[in-house]
Amino acid sequence: MPRKHLVASQTYKKQQNNAKIWQKLAKEIKVAAKIGGPNLEANPRLKAAVDRALQFNLSRESIAKNINGSNKDATDMVDVEYEIYGPSGLGIIVHALTDNTNRTISNLNGYISKLRGNLAKPNSVKINFEQHGIIHTNLNNYQEDQMIELLMEYELIDLNSDSDGYEIVCSPKSYYDIKNCLEKSGFQITHSELKLDPLLLIDLSTEEQEVFSHFLESCENDDDIQWVVANNNPY
Numbered sequence: 545m546p547r548k549h550l551v552a553s554q555t556y557k558k559q560q561n562n563a564k565i566w567q568k569l570a571k572e573i574k575v576a577a578k579i580g581g582p583n584l585e586a587n588p589r590l591k592a593a594v595d596r597a598l599q600f601n602l603s604r605e606s607i608a609k610n611i612n613g614s615n616k617d618a619t620d621m622v623d624v625e626y627e628i629y630g631p632s633g634l635g636i637i638v639h640a641l642t643d644n645t646n647r648t649i650s651n652l653n654g655y656i657s658k659l660r661g662n663l664a665k666p667n668s669v670k671i672n673f674e675q676h677g678i679i680h681t682n683l684n685n686y687q688e689d690q691m692i693e694l695l696m697e698y699e700l701i702d703l704n705s706d707s708d709g710y711e712i713v714c715s716p717k718s719y720y721d722i723k724n725c726l727e728k729s730g731f732q733i734t735h736s737e738l739k740l741d742p743l744l745l746i747d748l749s750t751e752e753q754e755v756f757s758h759f760l761e762s763c764e765n766d767d768d769i770q771w772v773v774a775n776n777n778p779y
Contacts, residue, residue, distance in 0.1 A: 562600075568770055569597040570610045571641050575621045577614035588720065592738060599735055626652060627669035630661040630759070631752040635669040635775045637740065642768040652769075655762040659755055672775060673740040676701060677719030679712040680735040681726055686710075694729060698722050709734065742775030 572593045580587035584594060590611070597607055620643040628636040642648040656662065686694070688705055695703075699715035700722075714722050716738055723736060748756060756776060763769045 564764065565600055566597075566602050566606070567767065569593065569600060569602055570606065571621070572770060573597060573607060573610040574614040575623070575641055577611045578621075582611050582614070591720070595736060624648060627664040627666060628656055628659075628661050629664050629669065630659050630756060630774070632746055632748055634661070634746045634748065634752075634756065635664075635672050635742070636661070636759075637670055637673065637773050638763060639770050639772075640766075640768045641770050644768075648766075648768040651766055655759050655766075658762075659759040661759075670740075672743050673773065674743055675716050675738060676741050677712075677714040677716055677722070677738050678736065679714070679719075679723060679726065679733060680709060681712070681731040681733050682709045684729070684731045686731075694725065695722060698725070740773045742773075744775060745777040746775050747777045 573590065576587060576590035576593045580589055582590070584591045594607055598604075621641050622643075622645065624640045624642060624645055626638045626640070626649070628638065630636055638652065640648050640652075653663075683705070688703065691703060691705075691710060692700075695712070695714075698718040698721055700712065700718070701715065702711075702713035704711040704713075712722060712726075719736075719738060723733060726733060753776070756774070760772060763772045
């Protein structure tokens with residue numbers, strides 16, 4: 545009986561997490577469609593949002609509904625970004641979509657206080673990150689030299705492979721062109737995103753890592769906060 549209860553609790557928690565993720569994905573789709581229009585090919589932000597939503601199994605029906613309802617539902621939403629210094633000089637970037645910036649910063653200040661961190665000046669943290677495109681694919685019977693030849697005209701930063709497939713790291717400029725090239729060549733894209741990668745990693749103590757984990761959990765549970773990146777060493 546206890547084991548059954550544990551499994552049920554884990555299932556419920558996973559459902560809650562999925563619901564929270566889908567809610568944030570839907571918000572991003574609405575705002576992206578409102579700002580840049582509903583045409584995915586002419587709106588890179590919307591295309592990225594839809595790709596990410598599909599990777600998290602948000603239904604196409606829900607995606608279409610959020611795009612079509614963007615003018616009504618995303619009227620007062622604004623993008624805000626906060627840069628934070630945490631313990632041991634940890635750099636953190638928090639991105640939010642909100643209709644009330646006072647509420648957002650008030651909640652965030654509470655999380656920062658428990659983190660024992662402080663808000664930083666714009667670009668003082670972000671300068672230590674660089675944006676890359678990340679694409680994961682199946683092998684598609686391609687050897688690594690064939691893959692390099694296929695992508696040689698694009699701004700490829702790194703290429704890694706294992707028994708499951710390829711990981712491609714590229715410039716943001718080449719991200720969508722590489723995705724299109726791979727799809728036309730028969731590759732199955734299992735994951736893709738534009739992300740900020742830290743240029744320098746910070747080691748945290750066990751206690752600092754625990755405090756930071758609580759900060760991340762608070763951000764994940766905040767409806768206004770879309771994503772968080774940091775330069776903590778994960779190992």
